[in-house]
Amino acid sequence: MGQLVRGVWTADADFPRDADGRFDRAASQFRDMHVEPVAGRYHLYVSLACPWAHRTLVARALLGLEHAIDVSIVEPVWQDNGWQFSDRYPDRLHGARYLWELYVRARADFTGRVTVPVLWDRERDTIVNNESAEILRLLHTAFAPLARTPRDLVPEPHRADIDAINARVYEAVNNGVYKCGFAGTQAAYDEAEAALFAALDELDATLAGRTWLVGDALTEADIRLFPTLVRFDAVYxxxxxxxxxxxxxxxxxxxxxxxxxxxxxxxDTVDFDHIKRHYYLCHRSLNPRGIIPVTGQGAYLRLA
Structure with a gap:
């Protein structure tokens, strides 16, 4: 782990928690929702390991935006400077070595966590947005004119229900698994674990006899749930x-x-090698020896 402090990279050893030991995720700081639907203008920085970045890759694929928004992928395992690029996974836009360099390029005195995904504007030479939920929404709204397979992922008749499920899933499931894993006290873990499985029980019941979470078609709610579930047995x-x-x-x-x-x-957006290497090799306070377990996700995805 690490962060920028007034534009200078600093290493820190632990995960952010509140006074009661609850994992405390920092809010994303780049939140511009204005983009122009111009093919080739925007670039997406992602990790194949990260569930937050994964939702943007899923949307990009489903919407057919690969031709319009290109991608750079970081290495799955953090080093002393956090997310990094390599010869195998280069920064295809700037040739940066570390993701934090792009944050400083966008804001010289930036203070905060350096996270993926990042939506970069070539024309303005800056980060537009680094909040995954907002990038997801931009992809199917602002970039809709460029989509080869456009979809309305938040249809107006279901907007309130989708937003409600998104909020519930974020708090208890997407972020809930992190609240379990990074809890600093037994009480914080117990609270997060109970909320997580209550939400999963509820979602499983919601899907009984249904194809999608809301309405009769795929929506944002389904895309936002998927990255956590596909990682669940292998990691969480x-x-x-x-x-x-x-x-x-x-x-x-x-x-x-x-x-x-x-x-x-x-x-094509799911890479279990990246996923498992990231979690089991980066979080050494949870897995000191860096042993990566054998898992059977191929069977439950009915690929084997």
Whole structure:
């Protein structure tokens, strides 16, 4: 872990927590929602390991925006300077060595965490947005004129329900697994673990007899849930102590995950090598020896 302090990279050893030991995720700081639908103008920086970045890659694939927004991928394992590029995974836009260099390029005195995804504007030479939920929404709204397979992922009749599920899933599931894994006290862990599995029970019940979470078509809610679920048994169940149940113990959530995985282009966004190497090798306070477990996600995705 590390962060920028007034434009200078500094290493720190622990995860941010409040006074009661609860994991405390910092808010994203680049929040511009104004983009022009111009092919080739914007560039997306992602990690294939990161679930927050993953949602933007899923949307980009489903919307057919690969031709319009190109991508640079960081190495899966943090080094002393955080997310980094390499000969294998170069910064295709600036040739930077570390992701933090781009944050400083965008704001010389930036203070905060250096995270993915990042949506970069070539014309303005700056970060437009680094909040994954907002980038996801931009992809299917502002960039809709460029989409080869456009989709309305927040149809107006279902907007309130989608926003409500998004909020619930973010708090208890997407961020909830991190609250379990990075809890600093037993009480903080117990609270997060109970909320996580209550939400998963509820979502599994919601999907009984249904294909999608809201309405009769794929929406943002489905895309935002998928990256957490596809990582669940390989990482969160083991590494983050989310061990009361596995994804395979939830028949409807499992079916939803497989259904999402089989959508055109989505499988290409899932890289379990990056995912497992990142979590098990980066979080040494949770896994000091850096042992990567053998997991059976191929079977539950019905690939084997």
């Amino acid at each position: 169940n083991i590494h983050f102590k989310c061990s009361r149940k596995r994804l395979v113990d939830y028949p409807n959530l499992l079916s939803h995950t497989v259904r999402m995985y089989r959508l055109p282009g989505v499988a």
